Amino acid sequence: MEELTTKKVLGLQLPTDPRWVDLTQISLEEILTDHAYCEQKAATTCISLIQQYPDREELVREVAPVVTEEWGHFRLVLAELERRGLKLGFQRKDEYVNALMKFAKKGGSKEDRLLDKLMICAMIEARSCERFRLLSLHLQDEGLQEFYHKFMVSEAGHYKMFLQLAKTYFGEENALQRWRECLAFEAELLKTIEVRGDRMH
Numbered sequence: 001m002e003e004l005t006t007k008k009v010l011g012l013q014l015p016t017d018p019r020w021v022d023l024t025q026i027s028l029e030e031i032l033t034d035h036a037y038c039e040q041k042a043a044t045t046c047i048s049l050i051q052q053y054p055d056r057e058e059l060v061r062e063v064a065p066v067v068t069e070e071w072g073h074f075r076l077v078l079a080e081l082e083r084r085g086l087k088l089g090f091q092r093k094d095e096y097v098n099a100l101m102k103f104a105k106k107g108g109s110k111e112d113r114l115l116d117k118l119m120i121c122a123m124i125e126a127r128s129c130e131r132f133r134l135l136s137l138h139l140q141d142e143g144l145q146e147f148y149h150k151f152m153v154s155e156a157g158h159y160k161m162f163l164q165l166a167k168t169y170f171g172e173e174n175a176l177q178r179w180r181e182c183l184a185f186e187a188e189l190l191k192t193i194e195v196r197g198d199r200m201h
Contacts, residue, residue, distance in 0.1 A: 010126040010127075010129060010130055010156075010159065011126065011179070011183055012126060012127065012130055012183065012186070012187070013183050013184065013186070013187035014186075014187040014190050014191070015130070016127075016130060016131055016134055016190075017190075017195045019195055020131070020134070020195050020196075020197065021134050021135060021138045021139065022197070023195065023196065023197025023198075024135065024139075024197040024198075025139065025140060025141075025197070026197050027197065027198060028084065028086065028141070028144070029081070029084075029086040029087065029089065030089065030197065030198035031197060031198060031199075031200065032077055032080060032081050032084075032086065033081070033087075033088055033089040033090075033198075034092060034198060034199050034200045035077050035200050036074055036077040036078060036081070036088060037091045037092070038094075038128065038200050038201070039070050039071070039073040039074040039077060040070075040071075040074045041094075041097075042066075042070040042073075042124075042125075042158075043066075043067050043070035043071040043074065045121065046063045046064075046066045046067045046070060047067055049063055049117065049121075050063055050064060050067075052110065053110075053114060056114075056169070058165065058168060059165055059169075062161055062165060063161075063165075066158060066161070069154065073151065073154070080144075080147060092198075092199070094199075094201060095193055095199075095201075096127075096189070096193060096199075096201035097120075097124060097201065099189050099193075100120045100123060100124065100182075100185075100186070100189070101120065103116075103120075103182070103185050104116035104117070104119075104120060114169065115166055115169070115170050115174070115175070115178055116178070118162050118163070118165050118166040118169075119162075119166060119178055119179060119182045120182070121158075121162040122159050122162035122163045122166070122179070122182075123182050123183075123186055124201070125155045125156075125158040125159035125162060126155075126159040127186070127201060128151075128155045128200065128201070129152055129155035129156045129159055131200060131201070132148045132149075132151040132152035132155060133148075133149075133152045135148040136148040136149035136152055163175070163179065166178070166179070
């Protein structure tokens with residue numbers, strides 16, 4: 001059922017290793033810290049998109065509210081850390097996101113690069129959604145189950161938004177072709193990354 005949901009709803013070709021949720025429970029401080037920085041980076045990425053493409057009116061209109069939402073999520077995770085008497089640790093290198101960035105096509109015009117920027121954003125949101133769902137279903141802490149269910153719903157909406165923007169600006173056929181390439185790369189990428197409970201990705 002997990003794999004069916006992953007493929008049918010998000011298109012992801014490889015589900016998260018089932019050991020991941022168990023590993024996250026070893027140190028909630030570690031996974032919450034990494035989650036907080038993921039939300040912060042999501043907000044700054046959206047700001048960067050607006051700064052780079054202010055002439056793309058639909059992009060600005062769709063992405064601007066996400067800046068506020070993602071920053072709100074960052075604050076929610078901070079509040080959850082504080083409520084549990086935990087501390088925000090230092091930001092860590094994100095091997096997953098860095099690899100996706102390297103997959104993006106280099107060269108070409110700024111407009112040419114927009115497609116891959118939207119693809120990478122959609123990819124990160126889709127994988128985050130899948131992992132939030134796992135946390136909402138399998139964490140032993142019931143409070144965190146509800147906490148992560150809300151994040152799951154939000155990330156699903158963001159994933160769809162970025163994919164739709166790609167279709168709007170580049171056509172459905174071109175967008176879906178590049179999306180399939182991105183999905184195939186991401187599936188192979190996951191096979192090479194160590195399963196760690198202190199990383200959201």
